[in-house]
Amino acid sequence: MRVGFGGPQGRPGGAAPWTPAKGDALGTPGWFGARGGAGGQRPPGLPRRLPNPALILALLLAAAAPSVWVRTEMPVRGRLPVRVVGYGEAAPAPGGVVSLSVQHQGVLAGVLVVPGQLVVTGQVLAQVAAAPAVVAQYRRAEAAVRLARAERAHMAQLRAQRLATADQLARADGAVTDAELALQALQREGGGAPVQAVRAPFAGVVTSIPVQQGAAVQAGTPLVSLSRRGALQVTVGIPPAAATRVTAGDPVRLEPLQGGAAVAGRVVGVGGMVNPATHLVDTTVIPAADPLGGAAYRAVIRTGWAAGWIVPRDAVLGNRGGHYVYQVGPKGALRVAVRVLAETGMRTAVAGPVAPSLPVVVSGNYQLAPGMAVRTGAR
Numbered sequence: 001m002r003v004g005f006g007g008p009q010g011r012p013g014g015a016a017p018w019t020p021a022k023g024d025a026l027g028t029p030g031w032f033g034a035r036g037g038a039g040g041q042r043p044p045g046l047p048r049r050l051p052n053p054a055l056i057l058a059l060l061l062a063a064a065a066p067s068v069w070v071r072t073e074m075p076v077r078g079r080l081p082v083r084v085v086g087y088g089e090a091a092p093a094p095g096g097v098v099s100l101s102v103q104h105q106g107v108l109a110g111v112l113v114v115p116g117q118l119v120v121t122g123q124v125l126a127q128v129a130a131a132p133a134v135v136a137q138y139r140r141a142e143a144a145v146r147l148a149r150a151e152r153a154h155m156a157q158l159r160a161q162r163l164a165t166a167d168q169l170a171r172a173d174g175a176v177t178d179a180e181l182a183l184q185a186l187q188r189e190g191g192g193a194p195v196q197a198v199r200a201p202f203a204g205v206v207t208s209i210p211v212q213q214g215a216a217v218q219a220g221t222p223l224v225s226l227s228r229r230g231a232l233q234v235t236v237g238i239p240p241a242a243a244t245r246v247t248a249g250d251p252v253r254l255e256p257l258q259g260g261a262a263v264a265g266r267v268v269g270v271g272g273m274v275n276p277a278t279h280l281v282d283t284t285v286i287p288a289a290d291p292l293g294g295a296a297y298r299a300v301i302r303t304g305w306a307a308g309w310i311v312p313r314d315a316v317l318g319n320r321g322g323h324y325v326y327q328v329g330p331k332g333a334l335r336v337a338v339r340v341l342a343e344t345g346m347r348t349a350v351a352g353p354v355a356p357s358l359p360v361v362v363s364g365n366y367q368l369a370p371g372m373a374v375r376t377g378a379r
Contacts, residue, residue, distance in 0.1 A: 067373035072359035078310040080342040080349040084246055084301045088236035090291040096231030099222035100198050105131040111213045119200045125224045126198040141183040148179040204228045230290050236299040237280030245303045246270050252285045257296040264288045306341035308349040312362045316348050326361040326368050333368045
């Protein structure tokens, strides 16, 4: 092997090409100048000892190996709440809605409220004019009372004159009582007034008015539906697979979808079948504060706590084989299979053989493969 340096035709200073000595061949240990002669002289600029070509190749391959810049964070032990998320809206609870009506025939003469309106106890909601037949019946009842009282007074006079028996006087007393009871019943039904006012029995919200003004109504026809204030509930649909984890008494955080402050609540019941309309299981939540009827909510139900390794949410990757994280070891990236226990915000609780002394890759993990070199310094 001949190596040339320097001037024209590879000759230093025009000298003849240099040939290394036998003991100083490239790749063979040896020092230049170990022997005399022209072949043992070290040309100017040549290293005192030539490196091994295999070592050069290994260094070049190492320098060319791919590496990924990552951001890491140390895993810590802790716990996170186990949650079930559902969506629903506020509606009156069973028994919280009352339908108001009158007990006689009439005409809806006036409606003084609208659906959704807040009302107070005793407020007039509607007015019903009694039908002519009802008024006539009331007048007959009044006449019957007057007649019964007159006959009783006459019978009492005859009894005083010993012209009537005690039994006859007792029957006259009974007739007066029957007539008065019939009149009182009509008065309670509103037949004594030409126009009867329908009043709110409690403070609440008008939920519906099923009858139009001017319509003829029969006795007992619902005129106004009134919901009690504080008697609203939120019916939340949750996935069937999570329904078995939810029990009565679980705390709930109700987040309005239209914006606003969240409201605390508590589960009072879990449905035993899938709603055919939503394909979810209806869960009843009673809020601690009175919500707006019809408002939509995101319900976060806490069913328990999960203890494990707490890592950033972005650190957990997944595929068909399951979830995993990458940790940075002495020889590069290590892929660790994990099982997700709970997620809250930007944190995830996982279980698995996570090494507590090795950092977990938070950013750049999508580019990693097991054993790949990583960089954690500044870019």
